[in-house]
Amino acid sequence: MKxxxxxxxxxxxxxxxxxxxxxxxVKNKRSSKIGISFLDIQDGSTSQSIQVxxxxxxxxxxxxxxxxxxxxxxxxxxxxxLSKGIQQKYEILSNTIKIIGxxxxxxxxxITSKKHTLEHLRNFSHLRPRTNLILAITRxxxxxxxxxHSFLYHNNFYWIPTPIITSLDAEGTGEIFHVCVKxxxxxxxxxxxQKNIYEKFFNQDAYLTVSGQLTLESYACSLSRVxxxxxxxxAENSNTSRHLxxxxxxxxxxxxxxxxxxxxxxxxxxxxTLKEVLKKNAIELEILSKLLNIxxxxxxxxxxxxxIIILTYSKAINILNKHCSxxxxxxxxxxxxxSDQERFLVEKYFNYSIIAIIDFPKKLKAxxxxxxxxxxxxxxxxxxxxxxxxxxxxxQREERLDILDSRIxxxxxxxKDYWWYRDLRKYGTVPxxxxxxxxxxxxxxxxxxxxxxxxxxxxxxxxxxxF
Amino acid sequence: MKxxxxxxxxxxxxxxxxxxxxxxxVKNKRSSKIGISFLDIQDGSTSQSIQVxxxxxxxxxxxxxxxxxxxxxxxxxxxxxLSKGIQQKYEILSNTIKIIGxxxxxxxxxITSKKHTLEHLRNFSHLRPRTNLILAITRxxxxxxxxxHSFLYHNNFYWIPTPIITSLDAEGTGEIFHVCVKxxxxxxxxxxxQKNIYEKFFNQDAYLTVSGQLTLESYACSLSRVxxxxxxxxAENSNTSRHLxxxxxxxxxxxxxxxxxxxxxxxxxxxxTLKEVLKKNAIELEILSKLLNIxxxxxxxxxxxxxIIILTYSKAINILNKHCSxxxxxxxxxxxxxSDQERFLVEKYFNYSIIAIIDFPKKLKAxxxxxxxxxxxxxxxxxxxxxxxxxxxxxQREERLDILDSRIxxxxxxxKDYWWYRDLRKYGTVPxxxxxxxxxxxxxxxxxxxxxxxxxxxxxxxxxxxF
Numbered sequence: 001m002k003x004x005x006x007x008x009x010x011x012x013x014x015x016x017x018x019x020x021x022x023x024x025x026v027k028n029k030r031s032s033k034i035g036i037s038f039l040d041i042q043d044g045s046t047s048q049s050i051q052v053x054x055x056x057x058x059x060x061x062x063x064x065x066x067x068x069x070x071x072x073x074x075x076x077x078x079x080x081x082l083s084k085g086i087q088q089k090y091e092i093l094s095n096t097i098k099i100i101g102x103x104x105x106x107x108x109x110x111i112t113s114k115k116h117t118l119e120h121l122r123n124f125s126h127l128r129p130r131t132n133l134i135l136a137i138t139r140x141x142x143x144x145x146x147x148x149h150s151f152l153y154h155n156n157f158y159w160i161p162t163p164i165i166t167s168l169d170a171e172g173t174g175e176i177f178h179v180c181v182k183x184x185x186x187x188x189x190x191x192x193x194q195k196n197i198y199e200k201f202f203n204q205d206a207y208l209t210v211s212g213q214l215t216l217e218s219y220a221c222s223l224s225r226v227x228x229x230x231x232x233x234x235a236e237n238s239n240t241s242r243h244l245x246x247x248x249x250x251x252x253x254x255x256x257x258x259x260x261x262x263x264x265x266x267x268x269x270x271x272x273t274l275k276e277v278l279k280k281n282a283i284e285l286e287i288l289s290k291l292l293n294i295x296x297x298x299x300x301x302x303x304x305x306x307x308i309i310i311l312t313y314s315k316a317i318n319i320l321n322k323h324c325s326x327x328x329x330x331x332x333x334x335x336x337x338x339s340d341q342e343r344f345l346v347e348k349y350f351n352y353s354i355i356a357i358i359d360f361p362k363k364l365k366a367x368x369x370x371x372x373x374x375x376x377x378x379x380x381x382x383x384x385x386x387x388x389x390x391x392x393x394x395x396q397r398e399e400r401l402d403i404l405d406s407r408i409x410x411x412x413x414x415x416k417d418y419w420w421y422r423d424l425r426k427y428g429t430v431p432x433x434x435x436x437x438x439x440x441x442x443x444x445x446x447x448x449x450x451x452x453x454x455x456x457x458x459x460x461x462x463x464x465x466x467f
Numbered sequence: 468m469k470x471x472x473x474x475x476x477x478x479x480x481x482x483x484x485x486x487x488x489x490x491x492x493v494k495n496k497r498s499s500k501i502g503i504s505f506l507d508i509q510d511g512s513t514s515q516s517i518q519v520x521x522x523x524x525x526x527x528x529x530x531x532x533x534x535x536x537x538x539x540x541x542x543x544x545x546x547x548x549l550s551k552g553i554q555q556k557y558e559i560l561s562n563t564i565k566i567i568g569x570x571x572x573x574x575x576x577x578i579t580s581k582k583h584t585l586e587h588l589r590n591f592s593h594l595r596p597r598t599n600l601i602l603a604i605t606r607x608x609x610x611x612x613x614x615x616h617s618f619l620y621h622n623n624f625y626w627i628p629t630p631i632i633t634s635l636d637a638e639g640t641g642e643i644f645h646v647c648v649k650x651x652x653x654x655x656x657x658x659x660x661q662k663n664i665y666e667k668f669f670n671q672d673a674y675l676t677v678s679g680q681l682t683l684e685s686y687a688c689s690l691s692r693v694x695x696x697x698x699x700x701x702a703e704n705s706n707t708s709r710h711l712x713x714x715x716x717x718x719x720x721x722x723x724x725x726x727x728x729x730x731x732x733x734x735x736x737x738x739x740t741l742k743e744v745l746k747k748n749a750i751e752l753e754i755l756s757k758l759l760n761i762x763x764x765x766x767x768x769x770x771x772x773x774x775i776i777i778l779t780y781s782k783a784i785n786i787l788n789k790h791c792s793x794x795x796x797x798x799x800x801x802x803x804x805x806s807d808q809e810r811f812l813v814e815k816y817f818n819y820s821i822i823a824i825i826d827f828p829k830k831l832k833a834x835x836x837x838x839x840x841x842x843x844x845x846x847x848x849x850x851x852x853x854x855x856x857x858x859x860x861x862x863q864r865e866e867r868l869d870i871l872d873s874r875i876x877x878x879x880x881x882x883k884d885y886w887w888y889r890d891l892r893k894y895g896t897v898p899x900x901x902x903x904x905x906x907x908x909x910x911x912x913x914x915x916x917x918x919x920x921x922x923x924x925x926x927x928x929x930x931x932x933x934f
Contacts, residue, residue: 003723007623023722023723023897024691025895043691044625044689044691044722045623045691045692071894071895072895073895073897100895100896101866101892101894101895101896101897102895103894103895104868105893109894111894125685125887126682126685126888126891127685127887127890129686129688129689129690130688130689135689135690138625138627138686138690139625141626141628142625142626145616145626146616146626149613153609153613156472156474156512158605158606159608159609159612159613160605160924161608161715162924162925163713163924163925163927163932163934164631164698164700165644165700165712165713165927165932166932166934167932167934175648177632177646177648177668178646178647178648178649178665179644179645179646179675180644180645180647180665181642181643181644181645181702182645198645198647201644201712201929202712202927202929202931203930203931206932208646215593215924215925215934218592218593218594218596218934219596219605219924221596221597222492222511222596222602223511223596223602224491224510224511224512225511225512230697230698231628231631231698233631235668245632246630246631246632248628255490256470256490401571420592421593425568426571426572427538427568427571427578427594428492428493428540428569428570429540429567429568430490430540431567456628457627457629457630457682457686458629458630458682460630460632460669462668462669463668464670465630465632465633465669465671465673466634467630467633467634467682467685
């Protein structure tokens with residue numbers, strides 16, 4: 001007999017009063033003294049569970065069914081009926097229930113039906129997908145990425161897998177992971193632990209990518225509209241709730257787009273994905289709102305209905321100097337904004353709107369960002385979200401070879417390292433722009449989760465690479 | 468004025484005889500002696516180009532337009548008309564043509580309109596997306612991945628980003644990349660080059676993943692149907708046309724599926740994606756067929772219309788021992804099949820069908836594959852494709868804790884390393900199965916490309932991590 005999914009029941013694909021076979025896990029069980037048990041079953045196909053009724057007439061009622069606890073996997077054959085209870089629409093009157101997998105040593109099972117802290121659950125990354133909270137996040141993540149791919153596809157963007165292993169050392173900025181293989185030769189005269197001796201595999205230093213942008217640009221200079229979506233790495237020793245050593249990033253690059261075009265496009269993309277989540281994850285948003293005691297849908301609806309506020313860096317520091325009470329000293333042109341100042345702008349001054357700060361002093365930004373006519377600022381944008389801070393960073397790219405070269409010189413970089421990137425400007429150069437979205441940070445915003453370790457299945461942070 | 472995409476013209480979204488603005492690159496130019504130039508323009512939105520007609524009345528005709536060569540980026544304002552020529556349906560009668568980006572030093576520009584070998588183009592990974600061949604591959608890759616996401620989404624599968632950095636050393640099989648950071652302390656008494664001294668970042672040895680399967684299983688034991696799609700790594704010193712150090716892999720895992728269910732599902736997935744490519748990449752398949760002088764569509768249609776042939780390993784070696792002329796000695800039960808033998812089966816014996824070999828001797832396969840009732844073989848499958856060889860490998864997983872433990876012992880692995888994987892069997896275990904698809908190998912099959920370096924934008928192989 002074919003297995004039915006619980007989602008099929010709620011989509012009304014299974015006729016009422018028909019025979020049905022379900023396989024899944026027990027979320028909860030209540031047994032009455034008169035010999036009836038009620039089992040809530042989930043099978044992963046939906047956040048909704050189905051109630052299964054087992055009564056003492058079942059041959060294994062006493063010996064098996066009464067022993068079932070949360071987490072057992074079971075198989076149920078029965079009749080699907082409309083429930084008389086008000087808690088659920090459907091229920092299954094079981095004819096047979098088979099135990100597939102028990103909970104061995106149930107005292108040690110860390111995922112019981114009672115509520116656990118997120119900190120506790122992080123020790124059990126392999127079992128926490130059995131909780132309603134992590135399941136809701138996972139389902140939203142899935143809709144988020146599907147909607148991103150779909151939106152980009154329908155806007156003529158091509159997916160490009162930019163390399164993870166790279167010989168570019170990230171413009172000298174930030175800490176970076178090295179990729180190597182173990183040296184097979186024994187090195188004798190060495191006081192260092194021999195286990196730490198590695199050698200190169202690629203005939204040159206190789207690193208884990210911090211951004212695929214530069215290689216992505218080479219495809220934008222032919223396909224016009226491209227994106228990548230892949231893992232990205234930082235070897236920073238920052239043990240905060242917003243940083244991971246390994247995270248996923250969406251990078252978008254478009255030829256013939258200036259900074260305002262790409263900002264506009266980023267806004268459309270974000271709003272499209274928010275709408276999709278609102279539409280397709282209504283149940284999960286409700287679960288999260290209840291568990292976290294916040295109104296997530298309201299936050300999302302507000303973001304959809306409010307235009308992103310655009311202001312220049314100069315305007316931003318003026319506002320801060322005038323209105324921000326906690327500044328110790330005046331912010332000068334060229335100073336970087338810290339996260340407290342960003343939060344003041346987003347949450348206090350602009351009342352929890354999404355804001356885009358543009359036209360940053362060139363010394364704050366990378367060599368490839370396009371110099372504005374004032375020769376002091378670059379056509380860069382940071383898009384800041386309430387609660388989270390920066391989720392999107394982008395810019396128009398410098399397409400003029402002579403100016404790019406002078407920026408490379410100015411920043412003490414080596415022109416030779418960028419020979420191929422410079423080729424894109426030598427041969428049929430075009431204005432182009434792009435941005436990167438920190439996928440897990442966007443997911444934090446959408447789910448209301450405060451720690452980035454809880455929106456990725458197996459978080460990697462300094463000193464942690466378990467599982 | 469709004470930029471139109473060339474794809475919009477072919478989708479008939481731009482009215483004939485209307486004014487149009489196009490920005491793109493010159494693919495080809497012919498000028499007549501009577502003062503008319505024909506420029507073929509592409510803008511990345513489609514494989515099709517649009518012909519632009521420029522005549523000597525344009526003010527910059529002599530000084531600029533006549534100097535234009537392949538690769539120039541230009542902007543064209545003109546009238547879209549139906550072409551009188553038979554080569555193309557539409558053309559644009561230009562009113563103004565502006566040069567955006569020249570080809571500087573055109574003698575050094577490696578991408579001219581003449582045909583280049585794929586070997587030559589590999590030196591210019593940043594410019595080769597300007598060739599019709601690489602563009603066609605890129606467009607097919609895009610449809611392939613979109614159709615994979617879409618098929619899995621509609622079949623209730625959730626995308627799970629399994630970690631790239633892992634502390635599991637790949638069951639001791641195969642060569643593996645190490646991830647570390649540079650040691651900042653200077654190590655004095657060491658004869659080795661100091662540049663090669665690294666230290667751990669994660670407080671333990673860390674590697675680049677060779678498969679996300681084990682972590683994916685932990686999500687399958689709750690969400691039932693899951694997949695990952697991400698980069699995967701091998702530090703093998705194999706310089707062949709089928710191996711990369713970094714490649715993309717799709718891994719699918721499904722609870723309550725046995726090996727035959729998952730094989731059946733893999734077949735449906737493959738056929739769905741092939742149909743999508745056939746439908747949406749007709750132009751690109753034609754381009755490839757012409758350039759490579761093979762009939763790609765025919766190959767794809769045959770694969771869609773032919774059921775995958777399933778045979779056991781035992782049957783496979785019987786066939787080889789009976790029919791294969793080039794065997795030097797009899798293949799015994801337990802011997803691995805080499806690629807010549809696989810090709811004989813797929814291409815000679817089964818006449819270029821896709822075949823699945825199942826039920827391999829347990830000693831040939833990993834510890835997690837489910838032991839069959841004969842206690843000699845495991846419920847594993849290798850799916851072999853004509854021209855390429857193995858593209859898909861999968862199995863039913865061992866869900867029985869006692870048998871899993873005895874396999875771990877048998878293979879000399881450390882039970883402690885798998886504590887969390889064993890937990891999945893301790894707590895509500897279920898039968899489940901999965902497979903992995905080498906994305907670039909599948910793309911080789913669909914595009915007819917013989918070298919895997921040509922189906923990924925920036926290939927990484929031993930000694931090569933350029934760009």
